[in-house]
Amino acid sequence: MTQTLPSADLFEHHVSARGVEVHLFRTRKFKAVQLVWMAEAPLDAGRTARSLLPDLLTRGTASCPEISDLAGRCEELYNTDLLSAVTACGPTQVLRLGFETVADRFAGGRPLFSEAVDLLAEVLHAPPLVDGRFRADHFEQERDNLVHAIRGLADDKHVFAYRRMVETMHAGTPWALHSWGTVDDALALDESAVHAAWDALREQLPVRMFVVGDVEREVALAAADRLAGAGPRRPTPGRVAAPELPVREVHRVTEREPLNQSKLVLGFRMRVAALPGAEAPLFALAFGGGSHSRLFKRVREQESLAYGCGASLVLDASTLVVQAGIDPGKAARVEELVLDELRRLADDGLDDDEFELSRKAQLRRLRNLRDAPRELVQFTHYGLMTGRATVLDDAIARVQAAKKEDVSALAADATLDTVYLLEGDAP
Amino acid sequence: MKLSVVDNPLGEPVLHGTAASGLHVLINPRPEYERTFAALGTNFGSVDRVSAADGQPVPEGLAHFLEHKLFEDAEGDVSDRFAQLGASTNAMTGFCGTTYIVSTVAEPLPSIDLLLDFVQDPWFTDALVQKEQGIIAQEIRMYDDDPDWRIFFGLLGCLYARHPVRDNIAGTVESIAEIDAATLRRCYDLFYHPTNLCLTVSGPVDPGQLAALVEADQAARPADGLPPHVRPPIDEPAGVVTPRWTERLPVSRPRLLLGIKETVLGGDGLSVARRQLTTRVLLDVLFGRSSRAFQDLYGEGLLDETFAASYSGEPGFGFTTLGGDTDEPERLEQRLRDVFARALRDGIDPGAHRRIRNKLYGMLLRATDSPETVCYELLSDHFRDAPPFCALSLVDSITEDDLLQRLREHVRDDAIAVSVVLPTES
Known part of the structure; x- marks a missing residue:
């Protein structure tokens, strides 16, 4: 399904066959190309398990099982940057995966974008499982890293003070929550909870995919379906409503x-x-x-x-x-x-x-x-x-x-x- | 001003010209962009603590103080005039330079004209100097609470006995209290003259119009005939001052920074650039994410995503830093030393070396999408007297033997120190 758009919009907006919203800005202005895959989920008790996924999935893949194998593959792809982040927008958690690489025309005609899509698809769908489960060493270590990262939020005192104000002001609502979850929840994570979160991420969660660069529409749509899994994806939810905050004493x-x-x-x-x-x-x-x-x-x-x-x-x-x-x-x-x-x-x-x-x-x-x-x-x-x-x-x-x-x-x-x-x- | 094309290995359009005053201009026209970014830099930073011209001392933190003060003149805050033009401005002071920047999506020439004016028309009064002392004192205190800043300068204090690179770029609350309008003026006159300045511009500018603007600006100013600043050598011992610095700060986890003091100094711009690139490739081969060492240490939980290895090299000083957050700083330190020892004994992985060119090409190419990155690179290369983006052409000439030689000459036991931040005891 393709919408007709006003010409002033830099992006074309499409929905791929497997239900991924695709927003494509086709341009030769930049030497780099970027693809960002953003999945949305409620900022609820499951957020800590989901927030482990970007780092766990970029730790290794079936064909590049170790961190150095994956890094070496990225270097070979002209230093392709694998993007991974977890953020929040109001009561919604946003899981971000993607890549930035060199446009094909600077890679001697090599289909670098497609190769990077293949790599990202492997990151998303083919981690190095053992007996159908995440490798125990990877899982435990990335869980520890998540614990450290959440604790480390207190190290930058400007950020820490901001977070404490937000927690006080929005106490008891999703707006008070950090998108990475809590230390206690992270310590209590087990493989099955994170595996279930991965299943939802790779097959179900609504996704918006953005591509900026010298990429044809058909190639972008094919990339969306390559990344989508079996699909179809749930449609993206309605807009996030800002909260009407109650009047109270300071x-x-x-x-x-x-x-x-x-x-x-x-x-x-x-x-x-x-x-x-x-x-x-x-x-x-x-x-x-x-x-x-x-x-x-x-x-x-x-x-x-x-x-x-x-x-x-x-x-x-x-x-x-x-x-x-x-x-x-x-x-x-x-x-x-x-x-x-x-x-x-x-x-x-x-x-x-x-x-x-x-x-x-x-x-x-x-x-x-x-x-x-x-x-x-x-x-x-x-x-x-x-x-x-x-x-x-x-x-x-x-x-x-x-x-x-x-x-x-x-x-x-x-x-x-x-x-x-x-x-x-x-x- | 005659503009000439500067060939470079990335094929990026770059033009160079020199005004009659001696001011250098480098232009990167990009008509397809909306935004113009310009950087006016002076070859004067925090390490310049003695004037080569008159032998007078320069107070600690003065370069940074000057950077702050140039934003205010008899008409008030210069930032407001940039804002009127639809532009934003800022500045930063480093070890070897001070850079004033402007970014605009409006017609760029008026903003570049204002950039040239405010940097070259200083206005100092003791009352305004006093006001700025309070603001900079707050900035110093802010950095005093930054664990990354503290561990970095803790390390430099271990590595360097006398070289001013060991001192905080902004100075101390005490050192800036001694700065007055007369001192600012004296230092300004020594370091802010055309042959010591360089303007770089990237964006949708007409190079001819820009050249004419710069030439007219320079022609309207009295010629001073001063030569470019030459950094005098510092009498600095080869070894470190002390092998270890430890501090407790309110952080969640220990962090370690291992440093190596450069002992191979001097050389022309190209040889310094080559030394820098060779060291960076060496560190990448030994400690990059694709290295065996990174995989092992990450797998053992001794390091995480915060780990980084970098090298900073100038003709008069240089240092490697590597480290990050870790629960076991002493064990990580030993393992990092072991990696160097193993490479000295067994050599360098040739496969890793071959990957670096692709990596560097991709990194540099993508970086040129950013007008600011291009301006900063051009400025840095100019002051080092190195050709633009020369890393890409140099990397092909760096051999495995070069890496081994760099390893042997750079990584010496008496040149290594570590800096550690531990969590405050509760």
Whole structure:
């Protein structure tokens, strides 16, 4: 089944014979070609078993059973990068496999894309099983690595502080969960649970496949069916809805670690109705999204309180996040400044200059995507999952049509919900 | 300015010109792209702590401080003017260079003009220097909490006794407190002059118009006639200072970094590039994911995906680093040393060596899809006086014997040290 599309869309959209959504951007602009295979599942109790799969499957295949065999095969394929990652979008877990390789025309006519598809198909469908089970040594070691990786999330203190704020703000909902699962769940994983997750991944889970590069439509569709397994795949679910967060008193959490710098994270609730258009990203940019923003000017430049103080919007969680690395003892002042700037935005609005700078910054971000295949795939995938614009020209047109007053008005929608402080108490 | 085509083994379109002032320009036209990326670099980084021109000391962290301060002039924050043009800007300081960048999807020439202006028209006041000290102090504290940063500089402190590569690029809270406007001006004049600068641009630009813009910019500035900065040799012993550094930090798992200090120094650009490439190929053959050692150590659970091996080489210093997260740092250290010892005894796997060319070709080719990567590569090659993308032509000439010789001259017991971060005791 093939849809007819408006010409402005960089991607062709198809559904393969085995039910895989295929999004193809055919272009000779890049020397590389990338294929990204994204399967979706609920972010539920089974997420930890599923999150083991990308690393377990890229550990080896039936014909390249050891990690060095597989790496050697990739090197021989002009250093083909095997991609593997697990992320989340709202209450949905996204398992990502794929590859980036050199376009066939730079490989002396060798069908490199097809060879890479064959390799990825083997990764997905033909691991080095023993008696129908994952090799015990591979399984146990990758489980240990997953445990280490989850524990290691606490090593980057900016990320850790952000995670703790999210866990506090969204406690009891899927939005609080990390896509990799928990240490306890990872320690308790057994082969049968992961095997069942693999069966679902290779045969059933709904999949969106993205290809960017010099690849013909028939070749891309054949690749989708080669990767799909017996199929047919379940259709991709409807869009991920952002949560309407309950109004409540501000939650405050302070934890201490032997750090030189404290990390302050403020979580603000946003009204869901305010999020779909181009205005919300523009608001986040004007408030704290770069050197022209209110927070950069006030917190860093005027008061020298932080090397960085920025705001970002998590649309699929209806959350505005402000983060700053600060001296211990300065948290109250930084919070005061952040709230003051938000209040001033709500009361007085943006001036013309701030609005135009934010608009130019957002237009630059969007136009940059045409030259950045990985980011373009992320943008399109996120748009498909959340119901936001997926056609770049549409997104650009919306930004151009946005009105200053509508952007400023979002300041009144942002309500402080959670204040998380990771207080540094290094001697 | 006359532009000439620069041949290179990737066949990437590259043009080179030199303004009458001595400023070098390298252009990578790519009309099919929307975005233009430009990098203006100076051959002045954190290791430049004595001026070759006047013998005066340069305070620790000054190159990085200058990078911060150039973004502010009498009209305010330069970033705002880039934003008005629809462009974004940034800068970074390394051991041997400072680079100012701009990225835009709008008409590129006004942004490149502004890039040339703000880097070449400094404005320093003591009040603004004082304000910046607070911001940079926060940046230093941020890096002090970064275990990767700490283990890296812990290792360099083991390897180097006197060479400034051992010092934090941003300096210390104490060292930056001593910097004032007069010091910034003095150092700026020594290191930010046309023959010490290079502009690289990749994107949908008209090379002729860009050349004319640069020439007009340079013609409007007074000629200073200063020669390019030449890094003086540092009196540094061949051996390490101390074989081990250990620190406890709030991390979930121990991590190990083994370092090897380079003792073969000097040479022209091409020989430094060849030394760097030979060492990287050697490390790839011995410790890359396709190596026997990686498979064994991964299989034993001594290393994981965080493991990396790399080499950084300059005429005046160089070092190998290898390591990652591990539950058993001492055992991993011994096994890494064993891999070197076995290679010295048994030689190098010739099959692994043959795979490297395909790998390097694929890696370099894909990297050229990124305008920023191209600009950074061109800048780095220019300051090293090496031809663009020369790794691809050099790799064919590297033999198994070259790898063995590199192994023998580089991997010496007295040049090895380790840096370890352990979790804080709870």
